[in-house]
Amino acid sequence: MSDPVVIVGGDAAGMSAASKVKRDAPEREVVVFEKGEWVSYGACGMPYYVKGDIESLEDLVAVDAETFREERDVDLRTRHEVTAVDTEAETVTVTVHGEDRTFEQPYDDLLVATGAHAIEPPFEGLALSGVFTLHSMDSAGDVRSYVDEGIDTGRVQSAAIIGGGYIGIEMAEALAERGLDVHVFEMLPHILQPFGAEAAEVVEDHLREQGVELHLDTAVEGFQGTGHVTAIQCEDGTHDCQLAIVGVGVAPNTDLAERAGIETGETGAIATDAYGETNVRDVYAAGDCAEAENVVTGEPDHVPLALTANRAGRAIGQTLAGDPTPTGPIAGTAVLKAFDLEVARTGLIDAERAAEAGFDPASVTITAGSRAHYYPGSEDIQITLVGDRETGRLLGASMVGREGVAKRIDTVATALHAGMTVEEVEYLDLAYAPPFSPTWDPVLTAAKVLGGTLEAE
């Protein structure tokens, strides 16, 4: 192999792959092209930076560029944008920002790790000052500066958040804690769609208790203002705001790949095989731009989350170092802090989606204590557990509560990876001590109730 491993994109998937190749096969040359300045950053930490929990944007960086270059021997080039891939010649075309220079780089293996971008809906007034999408480290810096200054001067008092997804809810907390009046606008009947209505309703009540105003079932039309944003316009009228965060979702960055004949799947993200290889030999894709296999359905899925990216990147790195390693299926496990609540999900929760995947879903929702009934400080945990009527197989779960939720979901995620039935979950030997759980863990109680339902039918 005379040409290097070339990686397009220097965040989670790209840098995990680069590090793994160099660790397992130090003799292989690895070149990473990152079009921006930041590498290996924790995008998930951006709301906490805006909130003020984290001092500086640099704190979010897991491993800095210097370490990749000096200690890990990765040829990392920031401000280098790959503008084209020639899969026949096995070269990429690179433009160097700030230098107005373009060159060709040959590769033996290519990893497309171009990530995703925040969707910008066709709202009027998107270009007004004070309207942001939280899609990059630089935009997080901009939002924080704008909030800091707006609060100092008293100019910013109301914030509109468009989209009740992960980032929307985390930003609602961040901005409310900064003292702003926060309004969340959600087109659907509930926020946090992937978590299901049962969990969403608990979060909605909690957000309202915290003073956040929810506008559900509400389509946004655009923003008003001259220079700065002053109001948000919806179907039902306008609401004052001096700051707006648009977080209606992300879409995979597939342009570069598609122009090179690299195929996308039904989800719109780049299709890969079990090893992360695309339809083009020696071209791999990983992270927010790529599909991954859903462990419940066995079908390709698109779950643009940090661990998916890290894992796939690392596995592909191992493969490129000579040890073929599947990227592994995902369960779509996710957790979120919403003020004092933890809310988590894994697998298939939505009945319609489960039916589409060929299951006959049944679900139960139970509430149980987070500690023994007599131990002080017990909080309610609400669990929705979903199973398949036909096979008894566990399909998914959501959970919400003030403690003991974030990592309790992993029990269900692990059971999904193992293909367990609801009855098998019922008989797991889970940890019990009065300060941490009732004797029957809430997961076991939910499985007992769901098991009873499945049997009765």
Place this chain on the structure above:
Amino acid sequence: MSDPVVIVGGDAAGMSAASKVKRDAPEREVVVFEKGEWVSYGACGMPYYVKGDIESLEDLVAVDAETFREERDVDLRTRHEVTAVDTEAETVTVTVHGEDRTFEQPYDDLLVATGAHAIEPPFEGLALSGVFTLHSMDSAGDVRSYVDEGIDTGRVQSAAIIGGGYIGIEMAEALAERGLDVHVFEMLPHILQPFGAEAAEVVEDHLREQGVELHLDTAVEGFQGTGHVTAIQCEDGTHDCQLAIVGVGVAPNTDLAERAGIETGETGAIATDAYGETNVRDVYAAGDCAEAENVVTGEPDHVPLALTANRAGRAIGQTLAGDPTPTGPIAGTAVLKAFDLEVARTGLIDAERAAEAGFDPASVTITAGSRAHYYPGSEDIQITLVGDRETGRLLGASMVGREGVAKRIDTVATALHAGMTVEEVEYLDLAYAPPFSPTWDPVLTAAKVLGGTLEAE
């Protein structure tokens, strides 16, 4: 079936079985004989009662006798002791305490749920006032009264705890929080033997920080005093104490069963099949007096813990109601609060025990953060993960840390039930958000490191 289901023992296993039979087969008569006053109590809560976190002993009762009798239609008779079983005639002999009355009770099915007793070592001075074993609700009441009065009068200042197991460490916390000088005496080189030395050392350091004095590798010989205990005598000398708690372990109550020809296994507890049935037809055993199958070794094990008892009782209840249900294997999962620490275990940790079970164990110990590196408040979690060199199979784990441990162990327990390899654990899709976990959960990091070790060998 003309004769009832008879259950000997009214705690977790017995009452779970009674409730399940009556729920699923209301027409079956169920008689429970309990020799004491208390039924269905949370023995695990006793240290917290002594500590003062819980107001009254009654609070520990999950379901009271009245509810069993009135709402669940269980013929529950307290102060009724079964003194003999005739497995040929299918009768038990019952003595009624306080009435000096004895009668025979026929059964169709018998469940032996006689529990365990605290081991009383041959110490001198065990009968002195102020020396307790914490083996029953009444003894918990006695300890609390003694502590309350001793503190009020200033007579009790130093407490000696003999045995560094679950109860010993929970009592150390309880008594230290009450303001006593606490000394823990442990015969072995480390406390918390089932959790392994790696976790134990972290707990030992923490106990010392909290002012608890540890006497490891120290055999106790007895107690001194006239009337009240005044000192504990060890190999290396005597130490003043005005209170002593002996918690050196529990042993299954098998006398009644053995006298009736019901066999015990190698662990000393009553041997059962997958359905909890003993060597005698129609005679079942469950809870602290019975064996259960270890999910890792496939061999009978004796783990006298609450969930094991509840689960087996419930399964046998279901079987006796006409739906044959295995009691299910156990992983020996356990968790403990030790002051500010959570310490947990599951599966096989001890190398010697793993080797005896036919494995070739390898283990790693890693430390990782409980939150994203940049998120405030992250605490170290130490994980020891054990795998089998030959098959790559996961065997067990211990964990210790200030947060995120108690329920994180369940991920490993679930993986053990599924018979996963270390590599499969490495690829679990576990939950991530900055307040709750690093991107790679500590369990995944431990699996990656152990996986690397297993591969390298």
